[in-house]
Amino acid sequence: MSEHLSQQEAQAFLQLTQKFSRQTIRPVMSAEFSDGDLSKIPKIFEQADAAGLLASSENTYGIWGKDLEQNSGLSLQMLALLAESCAGTATCFHFRGLAENATYLLDTDIEKSALALQESFGLPFAGHLKNPGAYHAVKWETRLTKQDGQWILKGGKSFVYLPPDTKSLLVLAQREDQWVWLNLPLHTQKLLRTEVLPRTGLRACRVEHLHFDQIPLENDTVLSGPKAADTLHNILILNWLGLSAIGLGTARRALASAKDYARQRYQGGSLINEHDAIRGLFAGAETNIQTVDALLNAWNAVTEWTLTQVRQAAMLKWQAMRLLSVAVTDSLQTMGGYGYMEDYGMEKRLRDMTVLKAMAGSPLYLKRLISGLEEDV
Amino acid sequence: MTQDRLEQLKLPAARQNMNRIGRWLTDVRPLTIWERDNRTLSYGERKWRKRARQFAQEVIRPVAIEADLNHHRYDPRPLLREAAGRGFLSLLFTPPLGRASILPFLRSAVMQTALIGEEFSVESGGIGLQLMAHYLGIAPLLLSGHLPSILRHFAPLHMKAMTRNPVLMAFAITEPSAGSDVEDTEGGAAARLITTAKKTNKGWLLNGRKVFISNGALAQKITVFAKLKGEGLESWTCFLIDKKMNGVSVGRQERKMGQRPSDASEIILEDVFVPSRNVVGKLRAGWAINRNVLNYSRSVVGAMALGQARGAFERTLAFCRETNLGPKRLIDYQDVQLELADMLIRLWAARALVWHSCGELRSNQAAASAAKVFATDTAWEVSNKAVELMGDHGYVQTNGVERGLRDARLAQIYEGTNQINRLALIEQQWEAEIDKNTTGA
Numbered sequence: 094m095s096e097h098l099s100q101q102e103a104q105a106f107l108q109l110t111q112k113f114s115r116q117t118i119r120p121v122m123s124a125e126f127s128d129g130d131l132s133k134i135p136k137i138f139e140q141a142d143a144a145g146l147l148a149s150s151e152n153t154y155g156i157w158g159k160d161l162e163q164n165s166g167l168s169l170q171m172l173a174l175l176a177e178s179c180a181g182t183a184t185c186f187h188f189r190g191l192a193e194n195a196t197y198l199l200d201t202d203i204e205k206s207a208l209a210l211q212e213s214f215g216l217p218f219a220g221h222l223k224n225p226g227a228y229h230a231v232k233w234e235t236r237l238t239k240q241d242g243q244w245i246l247k248g249g250k251s252f253v254y255l256p257p258d259t260k261s262l263l264v265l266a267q268r269e270d271q272w273v274w275l276n277l278p279l280h281t282q283k284l285l286r287t288e289v290l291p292r293t294g295l296r297a298c299r300v301e302h303l304h305f306d307q308i309p310l311e312n313d314t315v316l317s318g319p320k321a322a323d324t325l326h327n328i329l330i331l332n333w334l335g336l337s338a339i340g341l342g343t344a345r346r347a348l349a350s351a352k353d354y355a356r357q358r359y360q361g362g363s364l365i366n367e368h369d370a371i372r373g374l375f376a377g378a379e380t381n382i383q384t385v386d387a388l389l390n391a392w393n394a395v396t397e398w399t400l401t402q403v404r405q406a407a408m409l410k411w412q413a414m415r416l417l418s419v420a421v422t423d424s425l426q427t428m429g430g431y432g433y434m435e436d437y438g439m440e441k442r443l444r445d446m447t448v449l450k451a452m453a454g455s456p457l458y459l460k461r462l463i464s465g466l467e468e469d470v
Numbered sequence: 471m472t473q474d475r476l477e478q479l480k481l482p483a484a485r486q487n488m489n490r491i492g493r494w495l496t497d498v499r500p501l502t503i504w505e506r507d508n509r510t511l512s513y514g515e516r517k518w519r520k521r522a523r524q525f526a527q528e529v530i531r532p533v534a535i536e537a538d539l540n541h542h543r544y545d546p547r548p549l550l551r552e553a554a555g556r557g558f559l560s561l562l563f564t565p566p567l568g569r570a571s572i573l574p575f576l577r578s579a580v581m582q583t584a585l586i587g588e589e590f591s592v593e594s595g596g597i598g599l600q601l602m603a604h605y606l607g608i609a610p611l612l613l614s615g616h617l618p619s620i621l622r623h624f625a626p627l628h629m630k631a632m633t634r635n636p637v638l639m640a641f642a643i644t645e646p647s648a649g650s651d652v653e654d655t656e657g658g659a660a661a662r663l664i665t666t667a668k669k670t671n672k673g674w675l676l677n678g679r680k681v682f683i684s685n686g687a688l689a690q691k692i693t694v695f696a697k698l699k700g701e702g703l704e705s706w707t708c709f710l711i712d713k714k715m716n717g718v719s720v721g722r723q724e725r726k727m728g729q730r731p732s733d734a735s736e737i738i739l740e741d742v743f744v745p746s747r748n749v750v751g752k753l754r755a756g757w758a759i760n761r762n763v764l765n766y767s768r769s770v771v772g773a774m775a776l777g778q779a780r781g782a783f784e785r786t787l788a789f790c791r792e793t794n795l796g797p798k799r800l801i802d803y804q805d806v807q808l809e810l811a812d813m814l815i816r817l818w819a820a821r822a823l824v825w826h827s828c829g830e831l832r833s834n835q836a837a838a839s840a841a842k843v844f845a846t847d848t849a850w851e852v853s854n855k856a857v858e859l860m861g862d863h864g865y866v867q868t869n870g871v872e873r874g875l876r877d878a879r880l881a882q883i884y885e886g887t888n889q890i891n892r893l894a895l896i897e898q899q900w901e902a903e904i905d906k907n908t909t910g911a
């Protein structure tokens with residue numbers, strides 16, 4: 094495939110994504126289960142791959158395909174469209190794409206990997222980003238140490254999102270004063286895995302804690318020294334943008350279904366969408382959604398991966414999630430008691446939003462990062 | 471700055487430089503907010519609050535997670551019996567009919583129930599609702615003010631609720647096409663009601679459906695509101711029905727986001743014969759009874775939401791106390807302290823309004839609605855903050871923090887949505903202050 098899509102081609106690709114979202118994901122989600130029939134997710138993933146929605150070495154248009162200057166806006170729109178049907182499924186697509194993108198940046202061609210980024214205390218702090226070796230206030234746990242001439246991996250990762258059919262992990266670790274990325278097959282010995290269950294939302298994507306119990310490493314496991322920091326910036330930025338796009342799709346659909354409901358529900362002598370109480374909630378939700386849409390549009394072509402962009406992406410995630418959560422909870426409110434029931438899908442959206450807001454950079458963490466990087470940008 | 475110097479500057483040490491009166495005027499007692507609030511209560515209120523907290527911690531806490539995650543397998547009956555035996559289901563009247571402390575009850579009919587409602591909900595919103603929905607079900611019998619209903623029904627049922635074998639109650643106003651409409655005057659005028667009572671020889675035949683009834687499946691008796699055949703909402707009448715009556719069945723049981731241990735069920739009424747003695751209050755008094763029951767219960771709903779958010783807060787606080795980030799515990803960081811303070815302030819303010827709304831023997835619509843809206847919105851905000859503060863750990867369900875959020879979300883919807891409650895406040899205050907000087911007359 095060529096790397097540059099014409100506007101029409103991009104449009105066609107989005108239509109394909111929308112069709113996939115509606116025809117393939119949605120029916121699975123509206124089953125009698127509160128979070129859809131999760132056993133069908135691997136199949137959906139296969140179908141998405143066949144349809145070209147997942148990025149790979151051959152497919153650069155899929156989500157987080159390599160040519161971000163051209164495609165980041167496209168990926169964001171695709172994620173939002175997928176999240177309109179299920180934020181958890183979109184999260185699987187997002188994390189697979191992120192890992193794909195990291196492998197391009199690291200000049201390797203490992204496929205079907207997942208990112209292992211977070212330590213037990215969370216993501217890298219401003220200090221770690223500036224200089225991983227010099228930041229001692231919060232110690233990075235996942236480290237390579239040399240024993241008898243061999244590199245050994247110790248430490249652990251928390252809240253690792255594993256899309257279906259993941260074969261290997263891209264692990265962020267510290268070696269002496271440097272960042273490195275490691276390629277670790279998922280079934281490596283001494284890699285201890287625990288599934289994180291039960292969770293509030295985004296249940297379509299598996300989450301695990303990992304423990305590296307002194308894993309001896311082959312030489313080709315270590316992917317990069319010099320490019321590691323750039324890749325980390327890149328991943329942080331894309332992660333926050335992508336999660337915000339997933340939130341956007343979730344909120345958009347929440348508002349649309351609430352409006353559908355309000356066109357049918359009579360209360361107070363009229364359709365409820367004639368009451369100021371409802372119209373006010375809709376106006377607020379729509380404003381929040383439009384605001385985030387506009388903020389995300391500014392990232393249509395990502396050209397730089399410096400700390401300035403990291404900081405701006407953190408701001409985006411923080412505020413986007415705040416605005417979108419309000420949009421979803423207000424949409425739910427317009428459905429009264431029915432909004433609270435699993436059958437209407439609204440409570441799932443609210444649970445998913447709750448996770449999106451807290452995960453991979455809580456508001457407190459993001460605030461710290463934004464202030465911590467202030468002097469550097 | 472040395473640690474010693476800091477200690478010297480803190481108020482407990484610094485006040486030693488004052489004279490005796492100055493020292494006495496400076497309150498540095500190391501009390502929790504719970505203890506401070508307690509000191510503002512009367513002896514009887516303190517007693518029930520303390521007992522409820524102990525019950526919640528000893529009996530509710532151990533089952534709370536399971537009852538939420540696997541609510542289908544959770545059998546609430548042993549806990550309900552235990553609660554009844556300890557007097558927690560009979561605080562809607564004083565001895566000999568109930569166990570409410572007399573003096574505080576004369577100051578506020580619902581304060582003691584609000585107090586225990588908060589404490590139960592700290593450990594589990596759903597179990598809290600299971601216990602408190604009983605009060606909602608039995609309240610019409612008392613608030614009808616109708617002596618025969620009180621003597622025939624309220625007294626024996628309320629006394630039975632003091633034993634380990636209580637008759638559990640539920641309250642049924644909501645219908646498929648009338649939710650807000652049965653909680654609001656203007657909506658009521660246009661309500662599309664289907665539950666109807668038709669006069670027969672020795673009583674009434676009830677037909678129709680009620681939905682979302684808390685404890686609908688569990689309760690043995692339900693206070694059901696129905697219009698009289700051929701009339702509108704003005705004819706609403708309250709009937710006490712027994713689940714064993716022919717024609718009463720439980721339909722759909724809802725699958726809810728939170729407060730999951732408690733069932734929200736459909737009640738189907740098909741030619742149910744209700745004897746005349748089971749008419750609660752006067753014929754056509756149902757609408758007024760219903761509105762007044764809501765006036766009494768909304769403060770309690772506010773207290774329960776407050777409890778749910780307090781539970782989320784307490785568990786987050788424990789996490790922040792036990793979790794180290796680098797050299798310090800989370801609670802030692804200033805930005806974490808600011809968040810914690812914010813949550814405490816909001817909870818405290820909400821409790822102040824809830825308690826204030828319980829300041830008189832008779833509840834009133836404006837105060838109850840204000841307390842309900844403020845406390846439930848606050849609960850939503852605080853439980854969100856609690857989840858956020860824990861980051862990814864916040865959405866792991868066994869940590870028990872996100873449960874507060876899922877539980878609290880319901881409180882903004884039931885007992886009248888918060889929109890309807892805002893309008894209820896305006897309605898109540900309309901003549902007295904809102905529309906007072908606008909006519910120019």
Ligand SMILES: Cc1cc2nc3c(=O)[nH]c(=O)nc-3n(C[C@H](O)[C@H](O)[C@H](O)COP(=O)(O)OP(=O)(O)OC[C@H]3O[C@@H](n4cnc5c(N)ncnc54)[C@H](O)[C@@H]3O)c2cc1C
Nearest residue numbers: 360361368426427429430643644649650682684885887889
């Ligand atoms: C879990 C649960 C437990 C419950 N327990 C009980 C119970 O024990 N007994 C019982 O009888 N009921 C119970 N209810 C019902 C509850 O009180 C109603 O759900 C609530 O009053 C809202 O009604 P609704 O769900 O029909 O929403 P609707 O009335 O359809 O409201 C939908 C939206 O329209 C708005 N709206 C409606 N009318 C107006 C108006 N006139 N002006 C402006 N805005 C308006 C509402 O604010 C809301 O945002 C329970 C509900 C739930 C979810």
